[in-house]
Structure formats: structure tokens, C-alpha cells
Amino acid sequence: MFSSLIQKRRSIRKFQKKPVESKKIEILIEAALRSPSSRGHNPWEFIVVTEPDLLEKLSRAKTHGSEFLKNAPLGIVVCADEDKCDVWVEDCSIASTFIFLASESLGLGSCWIQIRERMHSETLTSEAYVSEVLNIPPKLKVESMIAVGYPAETKPPHKKEELQYEKMFLNQYGKLYTSLP
Ligand SMILES: Cc1cc2nc3c(=O)[nH]c(=O)nc-3n(C[C@H](O)[C@H](O)[C@H](O)COP(=O)(O)O)c2cc1C
Numbered sequence: 001m002f003s004s005l006i007q008k009r010r011s012i013r014k015f016q017k018k019p020v021e022s023k024k025i026e027i028l029i030e031a032a033l034r035s036p037s038s039r040g041h042n043p044w045e046f047i048v049v050t051e052p053d054l055l056e057k058l059s060r061a062k063t064h065g066s067e068f069l070k071n072a073p074l075g076i077v078v079c080a081d082e083d084k085c086d087v088w089v090e091d092c093s094i095a096s097t098f099i100f101l102a103s104e105s106l107g108l109g110s111c112w113i114q115i116r117e118r119m120h121s122e123t124l125t126s127e128a129y130v131s132e133v134l135n136i137p138p139k140l141k142v143e144s145m146i147a148v149g150y151p152a153e154t155k156p157p158h159k160k161e162e163l164q165y166e167k168m169f170l171n172q173y174g175k176l177y178t179s180l181p
Contacts, residue, residue: 012109013068015149031102037091043084047077072147079140092143109151
């Protein structure tokens with residue numbers, strides 16, 4: 001089941017108007033909270049956004065690559081307290097991945113929107129903009145936003161023959177992994 005899930009998964013940026021049922025949102029929340037973190041410090045915190053006005057404001061977090069959030073019924077903003085863990089970026093990335101794989105398993109589409117290290121305008125970071133919109137305290141860093149909803153687009157899976165097997169080595173770098181004898 002897991003292999004068919006990852007084979008099908010694509011980033012979805014077009015969504016049906018249909019809201020995501022609260023039962024499904026609860027499964028996504030549980031997936032995020034079950035994600036592993038370094039030393040189990042769980043530095044992440046999440047903001048589940050369903051209000052269209054807020055989703056529209058968040059869709060302006062970047063000049064490119066966030067606009068589709070305004071047409072999504074759900075966004076999950078992933079933040080972390082950097083004082084709780086030096087590798088909070090990794091922890092947040094894993095939580096974000098759990099959210100989008102759980103979405104796929106529920107028949108929902110999703111797409112990661114990068115916020116950390118991105119700019120809203122020449123002078124304002126995307127992180128500062130999102131923090132202002134959602135009242136996020138300054139001690140929290142904002143890593144990403146995950147747009148989620150019922151897909152209104154279909155994309156073919158990545159073809160197996162196009163996967164970059166040339167980047168996969170066995171026992172030492174440079175020795176291509178073909179298969180074990
Ligand atoms: C760390 C990370 C940041 C990303 N940031 C954005 C983003 O800001 N906006 C966007 O539209 N897609 C974003 N994506 C989605 C990628 O563009 C997408 O995963 C990639 O093009 C491969 O397509 P696929 O997910 O359909 O396989 C991001 C993905 C990752 C893993």
C-alpha cells in the first residue's frame with residue numbers, strides 16, 4: 001500500500017471547492033504529531049487554517065509559488081521553536097512530509113509551500129508576513145505551509161524509468177547500485 005501511495009503522489013495545486021471533512025483533518029493532525037523528531041524534542045507547532053480570508057492572505061506570502069493556497073480549503077502552517085532543537089528544520093520537514101503522505105492516503109491532494117528563507121517583498125520575509133497574518137509569536141520559526149484539498153487536477157505518476165538510479169550507490173560512492181547478487 002505504501003509503495004502505491006508514493007508511486008501515485010504528485011504535488012497538487014488545483015483544488016475542488018469541497019471542504020476537507022473534520023475527520024480527515026484530525027487524521028492529518030495525528031500524522032503530524034506522530035512524526036519523529038530529533039531526541040523526541042518535538043519542536044514543531046502547527047496552525048490549521050480553514051478560514052478563506054486567511055488562506056487568501058497566506059497565498060500572498062511569496063510573489064511566486066504560494067498563490068494557489070487561496071483556492072485550497074485547508075492550509076497547515078508548520079512552525080518550530082528553534083530553542084527546543086537545533087535541527088528543527090529537519091523535524092519540520094519530516095512533519096510536513098507526514099502531512100502530505102497522509103493527505104494522499106485520504107484521497108486528498110497537497111503541495112508544500114516553502115516559507116523559510118523566502119521573501120514576501122524586497123524588505124519583508126515570507127516568515128514575518130505569515131507570522132503577522134496568523135499572530136505567530138516571534139520565538140517561532142515558520143518552515144512551510146501545506147495546501148490541502150480534494151484534487152481538481154490529475155497528474156501522471158513519475159515514470160520508474162525516469163527515476164535517477166544513477167544517484168544510488170552500493171557500499172561505496174561511485175559503485176552503482178544495480179542489484180544485490
Ligand atoms: C522543500 C520543498 C519546497 C517546496 N516549495 C514549493 C513552493 O514554495 N511552491 C510550490 O508550488 N511547490 C513547492 N514544492 C513542490 C515541488 O515543486 C514539487 O515537489 C516538485 O516540483 C516535484 O513535483 P511532484 O511533487 O509533483 O513530484 C516544494 C517541495 C519541497 C520538497
